[in-house]
Amino acid sequence: MTAAWRRLKPTALALIVPLLLLAFWQMATANQWTRLIPTPYQVAEYMVDFAWGGIYDDAYSATLLTHLLASMSRVYGGFALAAMFALPIGLLIGRIPAARMVLDPFLQLMRPIPVTAWLPLSMILFGLGAKSAFALVCLGAFYPILLNTVFGVRSVDPKLFEAASMLGCKGNAQFFKVVLPAATPSIFTGLRLGLGLAWFVIVVGEMTGVPQGLGAVIMDGRTLSRTELVICGMIVIGVAGYISDRIVVATGNRLLRWSLTHHG
Amino acid sequence: MAEFPIIEIKGVDKVFKLQDQTIHALAGANLTIAKGEFVCLIGASGCGKSTLLRIMAGFEQPTAGEALMWGKPIDGPDPTRGMVFQDYALFPWLSVRDNIGFGPASRGLPRSEVNAIADKFVELVGLQKFASAYPHQLSGGMKQRVAIARVLANDAQLVLMDEPFGALDAMTRERLQDELLEIWERTGLTVVFVTHSIEEAIFLAGRVVVMTPGPGRIESDNALDLPRPRDVASPEFNAIRRALGAKLHSHHGKKAAA
Numbered sequence: 001m002t003a004a005w006r007r008l009k010p011t012a013l014a015l016i017v018p019l020l021l022l023a024f025w026q027m028a029t030a031n032q033w034t035r036l037i038p039t040p041y042q043v044a045e046y047m048v049d050f051a052w053g054g055i056y057d058d059a060y061s062a063t064l065l066t067h068l069l070a071s072m073s074r075v076y077g078g079f080a081l082a083a084m085f086a087l088p089i090g091l092l093i094g095r096i097p098a099a100r101m102v103l104d105p106f107l108q109l110m111r112p113i114p115v116t117a118w119l120p121l122s123m124i125l126f127g128l129g130a131k132s133a134f135a136l137v138c139l140g141a142f143y144p145i146l147l148n149t150v151f152g153v154r155s156v157d158p159k160l161f162e163a164a165s166m167l168g169c170k171g172n173a174q175f176f177k178v179v180l181p182a183a184t185p186s187i188f189t190g191l192r193l194g195l196g197l198a199w200f201v202i203v204v205g206e207m208t209g210v211p212q213g214l215g216a217v218i219m220d221g222r223t224l225s226r227t228e229l230v231i232c233g234m235i236v237i238g239v240a241g242y243i244s245d246r247i248v249v250a251t252g253n254r255l256l257r258w259s260l261t262h263h264g
Numbered sequence: 265m266a267e268f269p270i271i272e273i274k275g276v277d278k279v280f281k282l283q284d285q286t287i288h289a290l291a292g293a294n295l296t297i298a299k300g301e302f303v304c305l306i307g308a309s310g311c312g313k314s315t316l317l318r319i320m321a322g323f324e325q326p327t328a329g330e331a332l333m334w335g336k337p338i339d340g341p342d343p344t345r346g347m348v349f350q351d352y353a354l355f356p357w358l359s360v361r362d363n364i365g366f367g368p369a370s371r372g373l374p375r376s377e378v379n380a381i382a383d384k385f386v387e388l389v390g391l392q393k394f395a396s397a398y399p400h401q402l403s404g405g406m407k408q409r410v411a412i413a414r415v416l417a418n419d420a421q422l423v424l425m426d427e428p429f430g431a432l433d434a435m436t437r438e439r440l441q442d443e444l445l446e447i448w449e450r451t452g453l454t455v456v457f458v459t460h461s462i463e464e465a466i467f468l469a470g471r472v473v474v475m476t477p478g479p480g481r482i483e484s485d486n487a488l489d490l491p492r493p494r495d496v497a498s499p500e501f502n503a504i505r506r507a508l509g510a511k512l513h514s515h516h517g518k519k520a521a522a
Contacts, residue, residue: 157353159349159351159353160353160355162321162323162341162347162349162353163347163349163353163354163355164355164366164370165340165341166321166322166323166341166342166343166345166346166347166415167343167346167366167367167370167414167415167418168342168343168367168370168371168418169366169367169370170340170341173370177366177370178355181355181357181358182355182356182357184357257398258356258357258358258359258398258399258400259356259357259400260400
């Protein structure tokens with residue numbers, strides 16, 4: 001009994017808030033506090049149709065997987081692109097003062113500009129469609145990876161450099177044997193936040209006129225006043241982003257067993 | 265090589281400039297250490313004992329004077345001079361075995377040889393059961409054993425220890441002191457050991473160098489010829505403790521007079 005409870009407790013506690021929200025949603029729609037939002041049951045029914053079809057059989061029936069895969073390709077593609085830029089630039093800024101003086105002010109100046117503000121320019125530069133979506137997702141994921149990489153590289157305990165040099169590891173060899181491993185927990189945190197933000201900005205990214213993708217579905221739902229479609233898209237993004245994050249965390253726990261801060 | 269002592273400190277001054285402050289950490293330090301000696305540097309904080317140790321390690325350069333090893337200037341850190349830090353400075357991402365093998369691996373030895381050396385020194389410090397553990401899983405005493413082993417595994421001739429047992433509990437400290445002496449006697453290493461504890465210095469050292477602050481200078485150099493193992497409760501031990509204590513606090517009087 002107690003052993004079973006101990007195992008179930010985290011799940012049970014985690015479900016309290018979502019269930020309360022669901023109850024409130026049900027109450028609000030049942031009492032008709034709003035007429036614009038469908039009931040949980042309607043959304044659930046639509047979700048089934050969205051995933052497998054056979055209920056409404058409209059343009060969106062049984063298309064969930066298509067849209068999910070389209071969005072995933074942009075999220076992971078944009079994220080990979082962001083990591084490809086942010087990691088080397090971050091290592092450069094963190095290690096070389098000249099690079100920091102040249103790049104840091106510019107990057108800090110660009111940082112407050114939200115991804116939404118880039119939408120028009122991105123569509124001009126990269127055209128309508130998938131390329132723009134990649135670019136915007138990439139931009140969204142770029143800064144957390146960059147900033148955490150710089151932080152990781154710069155906050156290596158100076159004692160470790162002394163320890164390495166008295167053991168015979170000097171100069172550039174220290175980059176691979178001290179700086180990189182010492183910075184991995186921070187870099188990993190950056191990648192995790194970056195991937196989270198990639199999911200976060202996918203809707204904006206797919207405002208660029210792509211036909212498929214969860215963001216596109218949500219934008220269509222908005223235009224067509226099909227709120228249940230909008231909510232279904234939101235739920236799928238939430239769940240997909242959550243699963244993706246759990247996988248990253250599990251990987252991190254395995255790879256960073258040595259790091260106290262990466263347990264849990 | 266034999267004609268030179270392992271370490272010579274000749275008229276070394278060290279001045280640190282911090283923004284608008286100038287700190288005279290070391291003034292006119294002279295010290296010669298022969299191979300195989302166990303020398304303790306003691307003194308209150310700010311007496312320059314750690315600075316002197318860091319100059320021997322090659323982490324700091326003297327502002328004036330010279331620091332020599334085997335007659336040659338010390339111009340940077342080197343595997344022949346191993347440092348044991350108070351806060352261990354182990355590589356947290358490496359297992360105990362890989363921390364100990366870090367030096368041999370840096371010298372480019374093949375993996376199998378690195379592992380063989382590492383295993384030998386894991387055994388020397390009695391950490392076989394923890395060879396695959398990471399530093400955060402170890403107690404302070406075990407971490408310091410790893411730090412000592414990684415310096416020995418790298419064939420250091422001179423082991424520099426900066427208050428290495430300062431953060432440990434009394435029981436662990438005593439055990440590590442015994443183990444260190446045992447390793448020193450067996451290997452014929454030269455050890456320079458910084459501490460602020462008179463007892464620790466008398467228990468370990470063949471020579472106790474007393475330093476005084478403001479600016480840091482060497483007050484006296486005291487050879488101890490107590491037989492080992494030393495009994496901390498013996499009258500001889502206490503007599504030395506009193507004498508060194510008086511030297512350690514002598515600068516208070518001088519300062520008050522000045």
